[in-house]
Amino acid sequence: MTILLLYVFWADLELTRFSLSDIDLGFSDDDEERTVFVEDVAVPSYVIIGTGQGDYIVKSDVKPLYGSIEDPGSFVSSLLAFEQSDELFVEEISEEQYKEAYTYRSVRAVFDYLLPLGDYFKYKNVVGAAGVEEIKNLSEIGFSAAATDSLLVKDASQNKYFRVVSGAKSEWAESFFSGTDFDSEAVYYPISALLGEGVDLDLLLPMSMESDMTERDIYAGRDTEADAMQAKSFFGNTFDFVRKIEESGGKVIYMYGYGETVLILNEDGSVEYKSEAAGTQSVNYFEALDIALQFFDSHQPIVTGGGIEPGVKLEKVKTDNAGHGKYRFELGLETDGEDIFFKEGNPVIIEVSGGVVTYYYAERPIIEPKQDAGTNEVFSALNTIAANYQNIAAALGEDLSMEAVAQRLTSVKYGYYADGDRLVPVWQIGVKGLAKPLYFDLYTSEQYGLD
Amino acid sequence: MDWTKAKTILIIALIATNVFLIYSLLDRHSDRGEMTNEEVILQLMEQRNIELEVDIPRLHPSLRIIQGEYLSVDREEIAALAQGMPTATSDYEGVAEDFLEYLGILDDETVYEETELFEDGDIDASVRFKNEVEGLQIAENYIEVYFKDGRITDMNYHWLDDVEVSPRKIETMSAAVALMSLVNQQPGAKMTITGIELVYWVPDTDMELGETVSDTAFPTWEITLSSGEKKYVGAVQI
Numbered sequence A: 001m002t003i004l005l006l007y008v009f010w011a012d013l014e015l016t017r018f019s020l021s022d023i024d025l026g027f028s029d030d031d032e033e034r035t036v037f038v039e040d041v042a043v044p045s046y047v048i049i050g051t052g053q054g055d056y057i058v059k060s061d062v063k064p065l066y067g068s069i070e071d072p073g074s075f076v077s078s079l080l081a082f083e084q085s086d087e088l089f090v091e092e093i094s095e096e097q098y099k100e101a102y103t104y105r106s107v108r109a110v111f112d113y114l115l116p117l118g119d120y121f122k123y124k125n126v127v128g129a130a131g132v133e134e135i136k137n138l139s140e141i142g143f144s145a146a147a148t149d150s151l152l153v154k155d156a157s158q159n160k161y162f163r164v165v166s167g168a169k170s171e172w173a174e175s176f177f178s179g180t181d182f183d184s185e186a187v188y189y190p191i192s193a194l195l196g197e198g199v200d201l202d203l204l205l206p207m208s209m210e211s212d213m214t215e216r217d218i219y220a221g222r223d224t225e226a227d228a229m230q231a232k233s234f235f236g237n238t239f240d241f242v243r244k245i246e247e248s249g250g251k252v253i254y255m256y257g258y259g260e261t262v263l264i265l266n267e268d269g270s271v272e273y274k275s276e277a278a279g280t281q282s283v284n285y286f287e288a289l290d291i292a293l294q295f296f297d298s299h300q301p302i303v304t305g306g307g308i309e310p311g312v313k314l315e316k317v318k319t320d321n322a323g324h325g326k327y328r329f330e331l332g333l334e335t336d337g338e339d340i341f342f343k344e345g346n347p348v349i350i351e352v353s354g355g356v357v358t359y360y361y362a363e364r365p366i367i368e369p370k371q372d373a374g375t376n377e378v379f380s381a382l383n384t385i386a387a388n389y390q391n392i393a394a395a396l397g398e399d400l401s402m403e404a405v406a407q408r409l410t411s412v413k414y415g416y417y418a419d420g421d422r423l424v425p426v427w428q429i430g431v432k433g434l435a436k437p438l439y440f441d442l443y444t445s446e447q448y449g450l451d
Numbered sequence B: 001m002d003w004t005k006a007k008t009i010l011i012i013a014l015i016a017t018n019v020f021l022i023y024s025l026l027d028r029h030s031d032r033g034e035m036t037n038e039e040v041i042l043q044l045m046e047q048r049n050i051e052l053e054v055d056i057p058r059l060h061p062s063l064r065i066i067q068g069e070y071l072s073v074d075r076e077e078i079a080a081l082a083q084g085m086p087t088a089t090s091d092y093e094g095v096a097e098d099f100l101e102y103l104g105i106l107d108d109e110t111v112y113e114e115t116e117l118f119e120d121g122d123i124d125a126s127v128r129f130k131n132e133v134e135g136l137q138i139a140e141n142y143i144e145v146y147f148k149d150g151r152i153t154d155m156n157y158h159w160l161d162d163v164e165v166s167p168r169k170i171e172t173m174s175a176a177v178a179l180m181s182l183v184n185q186q187p188g189a190k191m192t193i194t195g196i197e198l199v200y201w202v203p204d205t206d207m208e209l210g211e212t213v214s215d216t217a218f219p220t221w222e223i224t225l226s227s228g229e230k231k232y233v234g235a236v237q238i
Helices: A002-016 A075-084 A095-101 A117-123 A170-181 A189-194 A224-243 A287-296 A380-394 A402-407 B002-028 B032-047 B073-084 B093-105 B176-183
Strands: A047-053 A056-061 A089-093 A105-110 A140-144 A150-154 A160-165 A188-190 A205-207 A215-217 A245-247 A251-258 A261-265 A271-275 A309-320 A326-335 A336-342 A348-353 A357-360 A407-419 A420-433 A437-439 B048-052 B066-070 B111-117 B124-132 B142-148 B151-158 B160-165 B192-199 B211-226 B229-232
Touching: A056 A188, A056 A205, A075 A105, A075 A150, A075 A170, A095 A150, A095 A160, A105 A170, A105 A402, A117 A287, A140 A170, A188 A189, A189 A205, A189 A380, A189 A402, A205 A380, A215 A251, A224 A251, A224 A261, A287 A309, A287 A326, A287 A357, A287 A437, A336 A420, A380 A407, A380 A420, A380 A437, A402 A407, B032 B048, B032 B176, B073 B093, B073 B151, B093 B111, B093 B124, B093 B142, B093 B151, B124 B160, B176 B192, B176 B211, B176 B229
Parallel strands: A336 A407, B048 B192
Antiparallel strands: A047 A056, A047 A105, A089 A160, A105 A140, A140 A150, A150 A160, A188 A205, A215 A420, A245 A251, A245 B211, A251 A261, A261 A271, A271 A357, A309 A326, A326 A336, A326 A348, A348 A357, A407 A420, A420 A437, B066 B160, B066 B211, B111 B124, B124 B142, B142 B151, B192 B211, B211 B229
16 A cells, blocks of 8 residues: 555656756766867867968868867967966067068968957966966967067957067977978968059968869758657757647747747758747856857757768857856858858857857758869869959949959858758858858859859 | 564554655645635735636646647538538538538547527528547637538638647646736736636747647636637646
């Protein structure tokens, strides 16, 4: 009888009671289950190597050079080690001095997104040099062969330049400058040097280049048969009590409570998650990024069939430090070291408020593995601009000369463009005055994404 | 070892445990505290000019959540089948049920509600069915079959079909708490309440939705005002 009573007692409790704390957001304290860490995504947007002859090598596949913080011989470790060496001092220098230093053999990591140096030191438990607090955000950091006892830093948020001086030369920099073959790769020149009068931009373009990129198939990261499993990863134990709305087009909406938490699985495979339950924890930039990446890792696409999942890297960060701090991290995708561009912007957006993820949008496609098809000469960036400057002017709604169009360029990169169910190798060209970049075939200069 | 003494102690301990468990279960299921709350709420409602013309239900069992697909019947199929149906003289309900059975809609959840007769109109009669799942009506769900000169002319519906129930039950709030919640949503409003019952209801949402093919209905208190207007207060305690 006692056993029967105990059964009724517990069954009665279990059947009906659950609470908000039952929500399992899929976080795990076990790092072994994680695949993406802060160090994997907070990497330079690209690395510029100066040959000392007025031309440059630009590496968008930064990881082989930038390396890992775990590797004491890497570029990133040398930067961190330098910051911790004795007898350091920080002094502000002029833009001219900064640019002059980079006319020598040089190497610099460029961060196109907001990266607060103070928060990084806190995250890594590093005590910075005296005066380092003057550097708010890291836009560029690197060495010049002119003085390897100095680290050169650009803070674009303050439009300031700094020199961090040590009593000793950087062994990594000395070794890099003496051991690198500066003639082995495609060389880039400032567009001002290529076009001469009328263009005074420092934007770097490769003169000529070969590439092994080819068109590849791409699959939406959603298997409708696995929708429930995917949704359960967001709602955990409360999934049985979540409202599910299916639309005729294939979109499925999951809603917890009366809309406090909403998950949308779109027809195109993208996922959108919104939660009104902001946290109250004060977190800094890197703690918030870690929370965002844990969330990203916990909600991997569930797909059937072969293919590889692209890697991620930070593209854009916005912060609002009022209250408990809000962070918006935009991540880009990459495969085999090449960026993947999406027409509507960065494919992964994660917002963290008070230590909790309040918004998540992700296009996480699966990609056909790269085929070995040898290398081909690309349609050069300069010729692509020359062939399309009238199209670019038309997009701006103006009648402009090629030089006037070139003067408006903000970025020229190559990578893959997600064009429906295929990835095509492209030039991505950013233009001042246009909200979104333009895309041109890497081998033919044909324009994409016009619809 | 004194086994007799040990057995006696063990038996007493088990009896004491049983008494405790029985008391705990009875205490959990009694509504003593709730009645106290209910009385307080009724007093509050009186102070706020809320008139009750109905007894407040005292039971609010734990219930399941339901998921269904919206019924969609091809209009041509309705028209074709209607032509083949026999003419009803007085048994509109029977003919309408046969009609639904031929359409594959009639099941245990399709419950006859009423037949309304009309004079000098486009229709002579309308037979209305309600949707009941797990013993509760799904609010705002109906099928209406229309007759003219004894023949079926058309059918209208808003109906959650192929309903599946959640594996787990969930606690519901009491009617008194739901009433208070409604009153608090409209402070100062004068209301006369003529009905209150537990139903299933698909909540309204501010989200912009496309054509919905399937949705979830939750246990909800349906509160009817003297004007005939129905208000819905979610009964799920999350």
